[in-house]
Amino acid sequence: MAAITMYELPGCPYCAKVRSKLDDLDLEYDVIEVPRSHDERTEVEKVSGQTGVPVITDEENGVEGMSESDDIVEYLEETYGDGAA
Template sequence: MQHVKITVYSTPSCPWCSRAKNYFKSLGLNFKNIDVSKDQKAAEKMVKKSGQMGVPVIEIGNKVIVGFDKNKIDKLLGV
């Protein structure tokens, strides 16, 4: 099923970030996790892409999802 690049912009203390990452793991999908609390440039990139400062911001291919929206994730992944 891994046919698209997945990036999760997150922080260690964010429960919704953990849910998103655990969900991708449960599907057996690889993803890149970027801790925006430690990477200022990545945080700026995330805000530029999403217009939001909150996490998680999930990038699936060229689509951006703000928050853990399982329905949107499933739709983009074709699950």
């Protein structure tokens, strides 16, 4: 099991943006597809407090339920990309 888990909805352009960054950085990650109905997205809601996607968790860095694709991409770049210390 990878340290990073991504919650996504197939066809979601914001999810594709995050997945592209994960792939660009050659990171291992697990994907959990959420149901189309927001009412049925209980698993992602437990993790992030909301039902929107994308959401990631990163066990190695203590990140639980980060949402908003721009924030996730920025975090990934700063933590694993050229912005990493």
